[in-house]
Amino acid sequence: MKEISTQWQIRFFLIAWIIILKFVMKAPYNFMSFNVFLAYVPIELGFQLRRFADRRSLAFWGLLILWIVFYPNAPYVITDLFHLAWLHPHTSISGILRSDPHMWFIFSLMIISAFACALFGAISLLQTSRLLTMMTTPYHLQWRLVWITLCSFISSVGIYIGRFLRLHSLYILMTPSWFIKQLLA
Known part of the structure; x- marks a missing residue:
């Protein structure tokens, strides 16, 4: 029997996990399935980038831009842990x-x-x-750290925009002018 690739294992896990969250998580936590779905998008885009790994490929650069737009959603799920306070985990008297x-x-x-999205996002x-290093500076592998730092910075800005301005990556694609107005407001 043929072994299932790591990519397919990650896909199966995340898709199954999104479905589980959709049916199990009730208000006020019903947002988790959507947030995990948004975190899955850059992971899947990262898988697809390899198929178009040619510096002359418009598909590669288009997918890369989409990946950059959606990547902050993967680590963003960690910030959803703040909502655990809604559970009121401590007793009011003893604090236990x-x-x-x-x-x-x-x-x-x-x-x-949070763990799965952060882990699979980091792998992505x-x-x-x-891939970006091999496409742009194949003889200067130290640029990989530059790309990681740049993507992490962009991701940090994206997480801030999502958490505090309450804007999703989908808004960039669906209503770009409204999204920009919200950023500048």
Whole structure:
């Protein structure tokens, strides 16, 4: 029997995880399936980049731009852990953690989501930076660190925009003029 590639294992896991979150997470945590889906997009785009790895390929550069737009969603899921406070995990009198199974179940789902998105996002960043280095400066491999730093900075700005300005990557594609107005407001 043929072994399933790592890419397909990641795809199966994330798609199954999104479906699980969609059916299991209720308000106020029902946003998690959408956020994990947005985190999956750059991971999948990163897989597709390899298929078009030619510096003359418009498809490669187009996918790379999309990857840059969506990449901040992968580490962004970590910031969703702030919403764990909605669970009120501590008792009001002693401050000791409650032993509510439902609370710990939601906690587990959110931790797994944050860890998986951060891990697979980091793998995507490493693979994309390697590809970008090979395409632009194949004889200067130290540029990989430059690409990682640049993408991390862009991602930090994207996380800020998402968390505090409440703008999603999809808005850039669907309503770019509105998105820019929101940034400049």
